[in-house]
Amino acid sequence: MIPAEKIDEIIEKLDIVEVISKFVQLKKSGKSYKGLCPFHPEKTPSFFVSTEKQIFHCFGCGTGGNVITFLMKMENLSFNEAAMVAAEMAGVEIPKTRFSSEIDSKKKEICETNKIAMDFFKNMLESKYGSQAIDYLEKRGISHDYREKFGFGYAPAGNKLVEYVKEKKLSIEQFEQAGLITKKENEYVDLFKNRIIMPIFDHRNNIAGFGARAIEESQQPKYLNTPENYVFKKGNLFYGLNWAKEKIKNVDFAIIVEGYFDLIKMHIAGFENTIAPLGTALTENHMRLLKRWTNKILLVFDSDSAGTSAAFRSLETILSEGCEVKIGVMPSGFDPDEFLDNYGT
Incomplete structure (x- = not known):
């Protein structure tokens, strides 16, 4: 728990108008500010923010509170999560337990190691080793510009x-901790070999891990992900949410597809509100994260039996979290990637 005196300090240091203005267009109204409520549809502003009392209140839906309450509701955060976000905004240091400090340190190390690895993989793609991978991506309609946008790399x-x-005298243990290197018969070896590499970012743009696609069809498995660790937890991550979140918020719905290349082709085709789970069923954590930007979802899974089963499995989770959902049906034998290749938008 965050100490009560720290909560008071956060509220005292933050200007609630400045924080809420990041999300709501406010206009001066007497001693207060007013705008359209972000928590319910309305045409006439009934959402008021008091600089004097440092609180907000909507006379339309009754929602109100302080700056932490606002962040909780706006970003779908727990109280502690919202308080930590507010503390960072206010420059207030929150004391951590030794255990939580150690976990945070490991998470930071993994993200930093992943950044080094991403740069390495990108350099490999553009080197003499990457010609086959570039040919593969070009054949799938992914040009140089999109390779740059999505951070494609190659593991030789x-x-x-x-x-x-x-060679660079880096800590091999850190790369092992990040799941990039593993030990076999007392020898360190690369986890990803002869694979196209796609970095997986969390919604804050930290590199959480990687997805790797085999180039040779004989290679198994076809897709390989970073092993689960302090940062990379498949049930908490969407591929592409870092790129899609603002578009999702603007259009107020998310398209969910199954695979990396489905997502990339959807973005190239202009559907930039598309995201994808990481080869796993949708979880409650997925939905709670997504609800920060929308509660409306269009599922567009593959037309095969596995895709249909995955769509129906996802329905229960989506509906249990109070979200609206529609299912887009692909023609038989197609996934979104193949459909766009054959028929365009």
């Missing part, structure tokens, strides 16, 4: 990452 055959880490 062999143990090039291990060699790079040793």
Whole structure:
């Protein structure tokens, strides 16, 4: 729990008008400010913010509170999560337990290690090793500009990452902790070999891990993800949410597809409110995260039996979280990637 005196300090230091103005267009109205309520549809402003009392109140839906309450409701956060966000805005340091400090330190290390790895993989894609991978991506309609946008890289055959880490005198244990390098028979080896690499960002643009697609069809499995760790938890992450969240908020609905390339083709086609789970069923954590931007969802899964089953499994989770959902049905034998290749938008 965050100490009560720290909560008071946060509220005292933050200007509630400045914070709410990031989300709501406010206009001066006497001693207060007013705007359209972000929590219910309205045409006439009934949402008021008091600079004197440092509170907000909507006379239309009755929602009100302080700056932390606003962040809780606006971003769908728990009290502690909202208080931590507010503390960062206010420059208030929150004391941490030794355990939570250690976890935060490990998370930071993993994200920093992933950034080094992403740069390495991107350089490999543009090197002599990456020609086959570039040919593959070009054939799938992914040009240089989109390779840059989505951060594509390449992991060569062999143990090039291990060699790079040793050459640069980096901590091989950190790369092992991030799941990029593993030990086999007392030897360090690369996890990803001869694979196209796609960085997976969390919604705050931290690199949480990687997805890796085999180039050779004989390679199994076809897709390989970073192993679960302090940062990479598949049930908490959407691929593409970092790119899609603002568009989702603007259009007030999210399109959910199954795979990496489905998402990329959807974005290229202009459907920039598209996201994808990481080869796993939708979880309550997925939905609670997504509800920060919308509670309206269009599922567009593959037309095969696995895709249909995944869509129906997802329905229960989506509906249990109070979201609206529609299902887009692909023609038989198509996934969104293939459909766009054949028929365009």
